[in-house]
Amino acid sequence: xxxxxxxxxxxxxxxxxxxxxxxxxxxxxxxxxxxxxxxxxxxxxxxxxxxxxxxxxxxxxxxxxxxxxxxxxxxxxxxxxxxxxxxxxxxxxxxxxxxxxxxxxxxxxxxxxxxxxxxxxxxxxxxxxxxxxxxxxxxxxxxxxxxxxxxxxxxxxxxxxxxxxxxxxxxxxxxxxxxxxxxxxxxxxxxxxxxxxxxxxxxxxxxxxxxxxxxxxxxxxxxxxxxxxxxxxxxxxxxxxxxxxxxxxxxxxxxxxxxxxxxxxxxxxxxxxxxxxxxxxxxxxxxxxxxxxxxxxxxxxxxxxxxxxxxxxxxxxxxxxxxxxxxxxxxxxxxxxxxxxxxxxxxxxxxxxxxxxxxxxxxxxxxxxxxxxxxxxxxxxxxxxxxxxxxxxxxxxxxxxxxxxxxxxxxxxxxxxxxxxxxxxxxxxxxxxxxxxxxxxxxxxxxxxxxxxxxxxxxxxxxxxxxxxxxxxxxxxxxxxxxxxxxxxxxxxxxxxxxxxxxxxxxxxxxxxxxxxxxxxxxxxxxxxxxxxxxxxxxxxxxxxxxxxxxxxxxxxxxxxxxxxxxxxxxxxxxxxxxxxxxxxxxxxxxxxxxxxxxxxxxxxxxxxxxxxxxxxxxxxxxxxxxxxxxxxxxxxxxxxxxxxxxxxxxxxxxxxxxxxxxxxxxxxxxxxxxxxxxxxxxxxxxxxxxxxxxxxxxxxxxxxxxxxxxxxxxxxxxxxxxxxxxxxxxxxxxxxxxxxxxxxxxxxxxxxxxxxxxxxxxxxxxxxxxxxxxxxxxxxxxxxxxxxxxxxxxxxxxxxxxxxxxxxxxxxxx
Numbered sequence: 001x002x003x004x005x006x007x008x009x010x011x012x013x014x015x016x017x018x019x020x021x022x023x024x025x026x027x028x029x030x031x032x033x034x035x036x037x038x039x040x041x042x043x044x045x046x047x048x049x050x051x052x053x054x055x056x057x058x059x060x061x062x063x064x065x066x067x068x069x070x071x072x073x074x075x076x077x078x079x080x081x082x083x084x085x086x087x088x089x090x091x092x093x094x095x096x097x098x099x100x101x102x103x104x105x106x107x108x109x110x111x112x113x114x115x116x117x118x119x120x121x122x123x124x125x126x127x128x129x130x131x132x133x134x135x136x137x138x139x140x141x142x143x144x145x146x147x148x149x150x151x152x153x154x155x156x157x158x159x160x161x162x163x164x165x166x167x168x169x170x171x172x173x174x175x176x177x178x179x180x181x182x183x184x185x186x187x188x189x190x191x192x193x194x195x196x197x198x199x200x201x202x203x204x205x206x207x208x209x210x211x212x213x214x215x216x217x218x219x220x221x222x223x224x225x226x227x228x229x230x231x232x233x234x235x236x237x238x239x240x241x242x243x244x245x246x247x248x249x250x251x252x253x254x255x256x257x258x259x260x261x262x263x264x265x266x267x268x269x270x271x272x273x274x275x276x277x278x279x280x281x282x283x284x285x286x287x288x289x290x291x292x293x294x295x296x297x298x299x300x301x302x303x304x305x306x307x308x309x310x311x312x313x314x315x316x317x318x319x320x321x322x323x324x325x326x327x328x329x330x331x332x333x334x335x336x337x338x339x340x341x342x343x344x345x346x347x348x349x350x351x352x353x354x355x356x357x358x359x360x361x362x363x364x365x366x367x368x369x370x371x372x373x374x375x376x377x378x379x380x381x382x383x384x385x386x387x388x389x390x391x392x393x394x395x396x397x398x399x400x401x402x403x404x405x406x407x408x409x410x411x412x413x414x415x416x417x418x419x420x421x422x423x424x425x426x427x428x429x430x431x432x433x434x435x436x437x438x439x440x441x442x443x444x445x446x447x448x449x450x451x452x453x454x455x456x457x458x459x460x461x462x463x464x465x466x467x468x469x470x471x472x473x474x475x476x477x478x479x480x481x482x483x484x485x486x487x488x489x490x491x492x493x494x495x496x497x498x499x500x501x502x503x504x505x506x507x508x509x510x511x512x513x514x515x516x517x518x519x520x521x522x523x524x525x526x527x528x529x530x531x532x533x534x535x536x537x538x539x540x541x542x543x544x545x546x547x548x549x550x551x552x553x554x555x556x557x558x559x560x561x562x563x564x565x566x567x568x569x570x571x572x573x574x575x576x577x578x579x580x581x582x583x584x585x586x587x588x589x590x591x592x593x594x595x596x597x598x599x600x601x602x603x604x605x606x607x608x609x610x611x612x613x614x615x616x617x618x619x620x621x622x623x624x625x626x627x628x629x630x631x632x633x634x635x636x637x638x639x640x641x642x643x644x645x646x647x648x649x650x651x652x653x654x655x656x657x658x659x660x661x662x663x664x665x666x667x668x669x670x671x672x673x674x675x676x677x678x679x680x681x682x683x684x685x686x687x688x689x690x691x692x693x694x695x696x697x698x699x700x701x702x703x704x705x706x707x708x709x710x711x712x713x714x715x716x717x718x719x720x721x722x723x724x725x726x727x728x729x730x731x732x733x734x735x736x737x738x739x740x741x742x743x744x745x746x747x748x749x750x751x752x753x754x755x756x757x758x759x760x761x762x763x764x765x766x767x768x769x770x771x772x773x774x775x776x777x778x779x780x781x782x783x784x785x786x787x788x789x790x791x792x793x794x795x796x797x798x799x800x801x802x803x804x805x806x807x808x809x810x811x812x813x814x815x
Contacts, residue, residue, distance in 0.1 A: 008036030013175035014044045017153070020171045021119070022048060025143075026152045028165045031175035033157045033280075033326025038123055039069045041155060042096045049151060051118030053096045056104050058129050059252060060086040061259055062283050066123075067091070067098040069284065087422055088493055101131030102422065108138045109370055109419070112146055119151040125164070126156035126319060128354035128385070134364055137381040138371060140168065157326065158319035160351065167382050182291075182329040186342040197225075197313075198232045201294040201339060205233065205272065206240040208292050208337045213243060213270070216334060218289025220272045221279060223324050225296040225313045227251045227448075230274045243270065250275040250285075253448055255482035280323040284330065291328040291336040293321060297352065302360040303561050304394040307517055307534055309360050310559020317349045354385045361387055362425045365395035366404055369411035370419045377409075401516060402429040421497060430514040431494060435501035438510045440465055443490035445514065445555060449568060450483040456546045458507055458555055458570040465491075508570035511553040512580055518554040519572065519581075521611040522547075529563070530554075533609035537563040546570075551577060574613070581608055589618050591625035593632040598683040600629045627677040631670040633686050639663055645691040650727030651711040652695075654753075658703050661695060672698040710751040718743060718806040731756040731771065738767065738784075739796060742804040747773045759784075762792045762810070777801045 010031050020027035031037045042053050057063040067084035071077055078084060083093020086100050099107075108114060120139050122132055136154070143150045154164055161172045191200060205222050212220070224230050230249045237247055246269045250262040262273055265286045273285055277297060297316040302309045316324075321338065328334025356364070364387060368378060378387050399405040404415030404425060411419070414432065421428035423446055431442045444450070444461055454460050454477040464471040464479040465487055471479060505513075512519055517534030528540040528547025538554050540547035549571035557564035578585065591602045602621035606614040634640075641649075649661040659665075666672070673694050680686055696704060711732070714722035717740050726733040733756040734748065741748075741759070748755045759768040759776075768784055770776040785797045794811045798804035 008040055009034070010036040010040045010175050013173050014040065016173045017041065018044065018048055020173060021045060021151050021153065024169075024171060025149070026168050026170040027154075028159075028161050028168070028170050028172045029153060029155045029175070030159060030161045030172060031155070031157060033323050034180075034330035035157075035175050037155050037157075037175070038066050039073060041153065042121060043070060043073065045119060045151075045153075046095055049118040051116050052094075053119045053121065054104065054107075054114075054117050055096065055098045055121040055123055056101050056132065056135060057098055058101060058124055058127050058132065059278055060089075060100055061252065061278060062124075063098045063100050064089075065263065065283050067093070067096075070096065070098075088489060101129055101135055104135040105131060105138065105367060106420075106422075108135070108142060109367065112138075112142045114139075114142065114147060114150060117150065119153065121153045121155060123155050124157070125154045126159040126323075126351070128352070128356070130355040130359050130361075130364060133354065133356050133383055133385065134367060137378075137383050138367075140382045141380075158322050158351070164384055167384055180329040180331070180333045182325055182333070183335045184325065184338060185335060186338050186345075187340060190341045190344055191339070197294060197296060198229055199236065201229070201292070202233045202236040202240060204294075204337055204339050205237060205292050206242075208290055208335075209245060209270070209272065210242055212290045212335060216289040216332065217270070218332070218334070219266050219285060219287040220270070220290040220292060221285055221288045221327050222272065222274050222292040222294070223279065223316075224274055224276065224294050225298040226276060226311075227253060229294075230276070234274055237272065245270045245272050247271075248273045250279055252276065252278050253480075253483060253486075255485060258482065277320070279327065280320065285327070288327050288330065289332055289334045291324055291334065293324045293336060293338050295321070295339045299352070299358065300355075300360075301358050301559070302391060303559065304388075304390040307394060307398070308536070308557050308559045308561070308564060315348055317352045318345070319351045321348065356383070356385050356387050359391075360424075361391045361395040362398050365392055366399055366411070366415060366419050366425050369399070369405055369409065370416060398517070399425060402426070404429065421494070423494070426514040430510055431498055433513050434503050434505050434510045436495045436498055437502060437505070439495040439498070440487070440491040441507055441510050442494055443487045445511070446490065447483055447487050449556065450480045450487065451477050452480070453477055455544045456540060456566050456569050457544075458511065458553075458568055461568065462507055506573070506576060508553050508572040509576040509580055511555050511570050512572055512577065515553055515555065516581065516584075517609065518557070519577065519608065519611065520552045520554055520566075520569070521613070522550050522552075530566075531610055533611050535610040536561075538566050539563050540566045540569070550574070577608070577613075584608055585613065589621070589625075590615075591618065591621050591629045593629045593636060595636055598633075600626055600633065600681045602626065602629075623678045624674065627674040627680075628670060630677040630680040630686065631673060633680075633683065634673075635667050637683055637686055639666060639691060640687050640689050642690055642692065645695060647713065647724060647727060648692055648695050651707055651713065651725075652699065654711045654727065655703075655707050658707065659698050661698075711753075712750055715748050715750065715755060717741065719808065725750050725755065729756065733758065735760055735766075737762060737764075737808065740806050740808055741773065742796070742798065742801050742806045744806075745774055745777075745802050747771065761788060762795045774802075 017027055017029055029037060042055050045053060057066055063084050063086050067078045067082050071082040074081055078091045081094055082096045083091045084098040085103055122136055125132055139152060165172045201224060209220060224233060230251060234247050234249055248262040248271055250273050263285060279285060295316050296313050297320055298311055298313050300309050301312050325336040328336050396405060396409055402425060404412060404418050406412050417432055418425050418428040423442060427442045427445055431438045444465060451461055451464050465484055519533040520530035520538055523529045523531055530538045530552060532538055538557060546552060546569050551572040551574060552569045553572050554566045554569045556568035557566060585606055585608050588605050588607050590605050594601045602618040603615045604618050605612045652658045652661050676694050715725055715734050716722055717736055719740055723734045723736055732750045732753055735758040738759040748757060754771050757770050757773060758766050761767045768780060781801055789797045796807060
């Protein structure tokens with residue numbers, strides 16, 4: 001039993017906290033890790049608060065541990081003064097109840113006035129979990145509308161307290177004292193950017209164990225990002241440690257017995273606890289004197305565009321690092337080893353992002369609709385961080401597709417039933433639709449994969465759930481017993497929550513109820529690639545039998561926004577799909593350009609979202625649709641510029657006020673060319689197009705008149721021959737035989753622009769280039785005449801070209 005009089009750093013702040021609660025009914029308490037706030041504060045308010053005190057903890061393990069420690073302080077066991085309630089387990093208490101955050105949401109939604117509850121305490125609020133933010137917003141509105149006497153206390157070790165205090169109009173109470181000093185040791189220099197985390201972490205843990213074996217001794221608590229890293233480090237450490245040590249993993253998916261071993265007082269051997277961020281908060285791990293922080297945190301990131309969540313490993317924030325460091329100073333002076341250099345500290349983010357800014361908001365959107373918020377939005381509620389609009393809109397669209405929201409965003413009766421189940425709305429919808437037979441699948445899909453390393457087939461997981469021992473004999477994969485045990489218990493609980501109906505759906509069909517946007521159709525080709533009904537891509541590992549299926553349901557994806565890897569899925573029968581979603585399969589006429597075939601294709605498709613389930617030729621397609629598809633072909637192939645069309649475009653560039661004839665402008669609006677495309681079907685047809693006349697029509701009659709005046713298409717020689725003017729060069733250019741321009745005494749122009757004239761020999765070879773023809777006649781012509789007379793004696797080379805008659809004829813032979 002803990003001595004209730006044993007001093008803790010938080011004790012100095014308790015009188016101020018009690019005054020704030022008595023006078024204002026709310027307070028924000030900031031106290032360093034290890035100060036004792038989790039176990040001291042609820043007990044200190046017992047005589048002040050009429051009714052029950054409900055304290056929220058972010059994790060089940062922390063909730064059970066906090067209740068046990070407070071009960072021990074009173075010389076009791078949980079179930080007397082102190083109780084707790086977590087998913088799947090409830091131990092009532094008369095005055096104090098420690099609950100996980102989602103349970104508070106259900107309490108407020110069921111009874112917004114919270115009968116019998118006098119105070120809500122939000123512990124470890126700095127974690128900014130989605131349920132904590134929602135619970136505080138609902139509680140604050142309930143206090144304003146129904147329960148002005150309801151006391152609210154927000155507690156944290158590293159919270160930026162001012163924003164939440166301003167939102168609640170609450171005083172901030174601070175406890176400055178830390179139990180014991182903690183020395184911090186950094187790496188001497190930054191690690192290489194791509195250094196693998198696991199061996200580096202194992203090495204640092206081994207060095208920390210060697211350096212602290214005598215002083216300060218005690219338990220070593222090492223923070224790693226996830227279960228996978230914990231297992232790999234645990235496998236490496238025995239060969240790296242100099243002494244005998246007990247290695248104790250600690251993560252949320254462990255069974256209760258294994259968690260209890262990590263939290264029990266250490267034995268004669270030195271203990272090294274390898275933990276996730278679960279150990280950052282209100283858990284007390286006995287005897288911790290040394291902390292090793294790998295400096296990483298695993299977070300869920302939801303992408304509204306793909307509708308998928310992926311786990312990412314990121315640098316921990318400074319606030320998280322402070323939390324972890326504080327674990328070493330709870331009972332005696334300690335040391336914290338950090339797996340980064342001191343110079344890197346300033347680059348760490350100050351705080352971790354709040355979950356509401358990065359998470360899948362389907363559950364939040366449903367709770368908001370159940371609360372009665374306008375259109376399922378967060379408008380009017382006191383959220384410290386408002387939910388992002390795109391993610392909330394994506395969530396509402398999903399809920400509408402599940403039948404949980406109506407067209408105005410209001411919750412439906414089915415939606416209320418979905419909200420009442422302790423599952424993601426997808427899984428709750430599946431369970432309610434498919435009945436009790438879906439309970440094992442719902443529990444399985446809500447948990448982490450119990451058969452890691454196995455092929456993606458969902459059926460393998462269900463087989464392991466049904467017959468764990470027989471499964472291990474038949475397959476080379478070892479199922480996780482603790483996970484399967486949890487799934488079985490959750491399945492029993494879920495089965496009791498829904499009516500005893502049977503639908504005889506296969507597991508794949510049940511999964512399709514939960515994931516209508518993740519029904520996948522295999523793409524053409526040898527690679528096991530799929531297009532999902534929601535429009536995104538997915539891929540199955542090469543060689544995985546699931547990859548040969550025509551239709552699948554992707555139950556678990558790695559979240560890659562480009563092409564997600566299917567970690568768990570099930571093959572779906574076409575008849576099952578049509579039975580489930582026949583009312584959503586649309587018959588759509590499609591006229592489009594096929595890049596692969598190089599032609600316009602017209603067909604009737606059966607579509608479910610982005611999936612094309614079947615197709616047949618389209619009879620009598622719309623000519624305008626055919627022309628539009630051909631124009632898409634031009635966007636693919638590029639415009640077929642003939643020499644005449646290019647000259648027209650070059651001329652138009654010289655005249656202000658004419659339409660833009662650049663490729664980008666012309667391809668952005670098909671109207672100018674559609675009348676010419678009604679018979680174009682193939683790439684050859686499109687390449688044979690002459691754009692000249694359609695471009696003239698686009699320029700218009702008045703535009704062509706101005707174009708002919710300012711940039712005429714031709715220069716007419718004295719003999720009446722029309723010579724095309726080339727406008728592609730910097731200066732407009734023509735080519736003509738010298739004899740054809742005899743007698744021309746004014747330099748040729750295009751509008752007001754002088755032409756660049758290339759004078760050709762009788763054989764058609766350039767012999768001179770000029771932009772001043774009179775000057776050429778008076779100067780360089782004499783030298784040209786002298787040279788050319790010998791080569792072309794039958795052609796005229798007059799001494800004075802300015803008075804000679806133009807000609808293209810040669811002199812008769814013998815003259």
